[in-house]
Amino acid sequence: MVQESGRDHPADCQAAGRRPKAIAAEVERLTPLVEAGGFVPHCDHRVPADVPRANYIHYVKEGKRVWGKGLANLRSVGSLRL
Numbered sequence: 001m002v003q004e005s006g007r008d009h010p011a012d013c014q015a016a017g018r019r020p021k022a023i024a025a026e027v028e029r030l031t032p033l034v035e036a037g038g039f040v041p042h043c044d045h046r047v048p049a050d051v052p053r054a055n056y057i058h059y060v061k062e063g064k065r066v067w068g069k070g071l072a073n074l075r076s077v078g079s080l081r082l
Helices: 013-017 020-036 053-067
Strands: none
Touching: 013 020, 020 053
């Protein structure tokens, strides 16, 4: 959860369990916070068990596409291939 101007902005970890459009909307909602700096957009505990792996990978790819502009050093780590 992030606090900005007295308002909380939690990352919606349930969004990764939804359709690609909802995942994209969550990434867009968090974009101003990411661009302002100091905000790491991830679940504060863990990804819910009911989130399909494919959806979580889509969330990571969408975040990379939107927030990783011009960052050539973003690459796959471990078994998660982007």
